[in-house]
Amino acid sequence: MKKISLFLLILLLVLTVGCGNQVTEEEETSLLDQNWEQIKKQAEGSKVNFYMWGGNRTINHWVDTYVASQLKEKYNVELNRVPMGPDDYLNKLLGEKQVGKTDGSIDLLWINGENFKTARENDLLWGPFVEKLPNYEKYLDTDADKNTTDFGEPTKGYEAPYSRAQFVFVYDQAKVENVPQNYEELIAWIKEHPGKFTYPAPPDFTGSAFVRHVIYRETGGYEQYYDMTKEEVREAIQPAMEKLAELEPYLWRKGETYPATIAQMDNMFTDGEVWMSMGYDPSKATSKIKKGNYPDTARTFVLEKGTISNTNFLAIPFNATHKAAALVAANFLESFEAQYSKYNPDNWGALPVFSYDKLNQEQKSQLDELDLGKATLSQETLDEHSVPELPADIVPIIEEEWKEVVGQ
């Protein structure tokens, strides 16, 4: 063993000779002083490493084809998608921060919520850059909370809005006759159809969001949670936890066990084992029908008093090597054409971040004609029934309490 470690050490030393080209501080700050033309020029010919969750082949394909080719054509910027989710890239950045690595390999991140908060607390992001993007000003409502806060946390220009998501319930038209219109009807439906409903166990992202809906409706809305101590939160959410515990006998397998992930639950829905599913993506059902994963009769619904929605963002790490190119890519992703292409269910189907009022006539009519697919609700319906997220740091508390009261 000693021999091996010695061997490894020598190999290490040999391999490391001659490494270490560094970007100077000055270069970085001056980038923000440059005008857009200069930034574009600087970005030309470089490569953007875009780190994003890689579990959806529709999204992957859209980024690899449309986004990559447009960036190449318009700005001569090469896009390299890397399938790495937030947990892993945050780990990587934390490590790099610790040893002071300045020539990082990540240029652009897809991020929001708790992960953004963690990244900001550890000073892992570069910025503020969002004001630099011409399309941010041009297409987005720069005063709207949904563009300037992320799970209640002010973005302070360290994130550029990329996409919007809203929670929807999925049901099978062929099996569910009276679609619940509101929370009370949903609970009644669950009780009338024992064993046909369940939700993924928190901390699954979607399951956790479902629990938040119960909290909103059982404890009187979300506003109160914005300034509460952790102990108060624990106390305040108890009625919702008790409600969930009380529901258990009516759930799939009498609530003795829950699907661990939304993926499992979707497969159960496809197999007809449960009659409802859910998703934090309003176009989920449409795209799953297209892929052949959902039955043709799958449809979606929202609750009368709203389902939770969030914005997800793009951010640039503190040690990104190609910051100019990352800015160019982020700007392109905020453009009308990119957002419109993203909104098309053939490509992805995610809600756009632009504000309708800022579009010109042609763009408006283009948007009005877009066929969203049979299982997606209109943006109007979604907007009318949307409520914001809770502050990011409350989410883990809810998950703990759920485990304590319901999960056992």
Added chain:
Amino acid sequence: MEDRSKILRLTLIYSLFFVLVFPLLVLALWAFTGSWPWPGLLPQSWTLEGWKYFLNPVNGALEALQTSFLIGLGVTILALAVSIPAGKALGVYDFPGKEFIKIFVLAPIIVPPLAVTLGIHINFIKFGLSDSIPGVILVHLIPTIPYSIRILTNVFEAVGNKMEAQAQVLGASMWQRFIHVTLPLIYPGILSAGIMVFIVSFSQYFLTFLIGGGQVVTFPMVLFPLVNSGDRMLAAVYSLVFIGAALFFTIIMERLFKSGEERSDHFYL
């Protein structure tokens, strides 16, 4: 009486075969369909979409497969280069603390790699090894070397060094002894150690992810998020390719090492 035991044996063999092969059959079916709802015995609709996605070069699956092969080969060569002398030392020579070292060699697979790798990661960043193929190859040595040393130690224990001593008496130099005597004797050991190392390296996910930092994209890295998100068709396609690739390498190795003259194992049978 004999018939009975024969029937029993055959039943046992076939049921074992069934248990091993049946899941693969299910996998093969899933590779061609997006949905297979209960109570259909077979899927109702078939599609080649999963394979199209896999073969489409923009999705990077083939490229990742290539990278995986390259890394696997590098790891195999390096691991064998370390394990042959180590195996010989542990298998043939006697020295104080040998038994302890034999167990100690297994440490990397006993201690959870997660615990060790986070520390290694920091150092690799310092040395500029993170985000690079050499770095990934180096870190793959950790989970692979214990197996190859173990296998080669056993082989050397069986072979002993008597044949080598004979050659030495006849005046062969150290290299001559190694090339013409030792190497042919331990071929089967090298073969199984090599295959083992390759397959372990080929299936690494976490280590590659952490050290490669997303810049080194291997096949499991494209496979894993898709399996995780419940895309059963694509997961099936990628799993079949994964199994196929590992099998392919095994067959190539066997052909390479066993071709021509029959290398007999009679020295330790």
